Amino acid sequence: MTLIPIDEAQRRLFALAKALGTETVAITAAAGRYAAEPIVARRTQPAADLSAMDGYAIRFDDLPGPWWQIGESAAGRPFAGEVGAGETVRIFTGAAMPAGADTVMIQEEVAADGAAIALVGAGPATRGRNTRRKGLDFATGVTLVEPGQRITPARLAVAITGGAIEAVVRRKVRVAIVSTGDELVAPGMVTDGLSLPESNSPMLGAMLADLPVEIVQLGILPDDLATLTDAFRRVDADLLVTTGGASVGDHDLVRPALEAAGGSIDFWRIALRPGKPMMAGRLGDAMMLGLPGNPVSAFVTALLFVRPLVAHLGGARDPFPTTTHAILGEDLPANNARTDYLRAELRPGPAGIRAYASTIQDSSMLRTLARSNCLVIRPANAPAARAGDAADILVIA
Numbered sequence: 001m002t003l004i005p006i007d008e009a010q011r012r013l014f015a016l017a018k019a020l021g022t023e024t025v026a027i028t029a030a031a032g033r034y035a036a037e038p039i040v041a042r043r044t045q046p047a048a049d050l051s052a053m054d055g056y057a058i059r060f061d062d063l064p065g066p067w068w069q070i071g072e073s074a075a076g077r078p079f080a081g082e083v084g085a086g087e088t089v090r091i092f093t094g095a096a097m098p099a100g101a102d103t104v105m106i107q108e109e110v111a112a113d114g115a116a117i118a119l120v121g122a123g124p125a126t127r128g129r130n131t132r133r134k135g136l137d138f139a140t141g142v143t144l145v146e147p148g149q150r151i152t153p154a155r156l157a158v159a160i161t162g163g164a165i166e167a168v169v170r171r172k173v174r175v176a177i178v179s180t181g182d183e184l185v186a187p188g189m190v191t192d193g194l195s196l197p198e199s200n201s202p203m204l205g206a207m208l209a210d211l212p213v214e215i216v217q218l219g220i221l222p223d224d225l226a227t228l229t230d231a232f233r234r235v236d237a238d239l240l241v242t243t244g245g246a247s248v249g250d251h252d253l254v255r256p257a258l259e260a261a262g263g264s265i266d267f268w269r270i271a272l273r274p275g276k277p278m279m280a281g282r283l284g285d286a287m288m289l290g291l292p293g294n295p296v297s298a299f300v301t302a303l304l305f306v307r308p309l310v311a312h313l314g315g316a317r318d319p320f321p322t323t324t325h326a327i328l329g330e331d332l333p334a335n336n337a338r339t340d341y342l343r344a345e346l347r348p349g350p351a352g353i354r355a356y357a358s359t360i361q362d363s364s365m366l367r368t369l370a371r372s373n374c375l376v377i378r379p380a381n382a383p384a385a386r387a388g389d390a391a392d393i394l395v396i397a
C-alpha cells in the first residue's frame with residue numbers, strides 16, 4: 001500500500017479546488033475574510049502635522065522661552081492663526097499643529113500664569129519633538145491590504161483609517177460536516193452501553209470558526225451504505241467533511257457511498273501519523289475530505305488539510321499553518337516512513353522552555369490532546385533525537 005507524502009497530498013488537494021466567486025461587503029463586515037482585491041488608502045494618515053502630546057505648540061528656535069499664549073488647538077478644532085516669535089498655542093493630543101509652530105512642549109514641563117508660559121523642565125530636545133508628521137503612517141495611494149491577506153482586526157482598522165468603504169473578498173466557504181458511526185450519540189447523551197458521545201463534528205466546527213465559513217452540521221449518520229449515499233447525494237456545499245468510516249473495515253463505507261453518490265476519490269492514505277486513512281475527492285461541484293474517525297487523527301488532518309483547504313477556497317495567499325521551532329525536553333526514538341505529529345507540551349524548566357511529548361500517542365486519546373499546546377513534527381525516517389535538539393512544532397493552543 002503506497003502512502004502519499006503530506007506535501008504531495010496538499011498539492012493534489014489544492015489542484016482539485018476551483019476558486020470561489022468574489023463579493024463586495026461593507027468594510028465593517030469584512031473582518032476575517034481574505035481580500036480578493038487590494039485595499040488602497042484613499043487618504044493620508046495623519047492628514048496634517050499633529051501633536052502627539054498635551055502641551056504647548058512652539059517654534060523650536062524660541063527655546064527656552066518665555067512665551068505668550070495666543071490660542072488653542074484641539075483634535076477636530078484647529079487654531080486658525082499663525083504662531084509668531086515668542087508665541088505659543090495650547091495644544092492637545094491629535095490636534096493639528098498651528099502654522100508657524102514645529103515642536104510641542106509637554107504640559108508637565110510648563111508653568112502657566114494666565115497667558116504667560118514658562119518652561120520649568122528640560123524641554124523638547126529636538127525640532128519636531130512630540131509631533132507626528134503628515135503621512136507618518138501612510139499616504140494616499142499606498143496598498144494597505146494585499147489580495148490574499150486576511151482582514152485581521154489590525155488590517156480592518158488600517159483599511160477604515162485609509163477611508164475604505166467596502167472590500168472585495170472571496171465569498172464564504174460553505175462546509176458540510178458529517179460524522180459517521182453506529183456507536184455515536186449526540187453530545188450530552190450518556191448511556192450505559194457502548195455508545196460514544198460524538199465529538200468530532202463540534203471539534204471541527206470550532207476549528208474552522210475563525211475562517212470565512214458557513215458551517216452546516218449534518219449530524220450523525222449510521223454505518224449504512226444506502227443512508228450515507230442518500231445523504232451525500234443531497235449535500236449542498238463547497239466542501240463536504242466526513243469523519244469515521246475511512247479505513248478498511250467492513251463498516252468503513254464512506255468511500256463506497258461517495259462513489260455511489262456520483263463522487264470520486266482522488267487520493268487515499270497519507271504517510272502521516274495520526275491520520276493515515278484520510279481521503280480526498282470531489283462530489284459534483286463540492287470538494288470532499290474524508291477524515292479518520294479517531295478524534296486525534298481527525299484533529300491533525302483538520303489542521304493539515306481541512307483548514308488549509310478552507311483558507312485556500314476562501315482566497316488565502318498563505319493557507320498553511322505556520323511551523324516554528326522548539327527545543328526537545330526528552331529523547332525521541334527514530335521515526336518510520338510516516339511523518340509523526342506528536343502531542344506535546346511546551347513548558348518551562350530549569351533550562352528554559354522545552355517541548356515534552358506525551359508518552360502514549362494513541363490516536364483515540366483526547367485528554368492528551370487537550371493537555372497539549374503543540375505538536376512536535378517528526379519527519380518521515382527521522383533518526384533518533386536527543387533532549388536539547390531543535391524540532392519543528394505546530395502551536396495548537
Ligand SMILES: Nc1nc2c(c(=O)[nH]1)N[C@H]1C(S)=C(S)[C@@H](COP(=O)(O)OP(=O)(O)OC[C@H]3O[C@@H](n4cnc5c(N)ncnc54)[C@H](O)[C@@H]3O)O[C@H]1N2
Binds near residue numbers: 180244246274297
Ligand atoms: N486493518 C486496518 N485497520 C485500521 C487501519 C488500517 O490501516 N488497517 N487504520 C487505522 C487507523 S490509522 C485509523 S486512524 C482508524 C480510522 O478508522 P475510521 O476512519 O474507519 O474510523 P472509525 O473506525 O469509524 O472510528 C475510529 C474510532 O474513532 C471513534 N469515532 C469515530 N467517529 C467519532 C466521532 N465523530 N466522535 C468521537 N469519536 C469518534 C470511533 O468510535 C472509533 O473508536 O482505523 C484504524 N484501523
Ligand code: MOO
Binds near residue numbers: 273274276277292363
Ligand atoms: O493514523 Mo491513525 O490516524 O493511526 O490513528
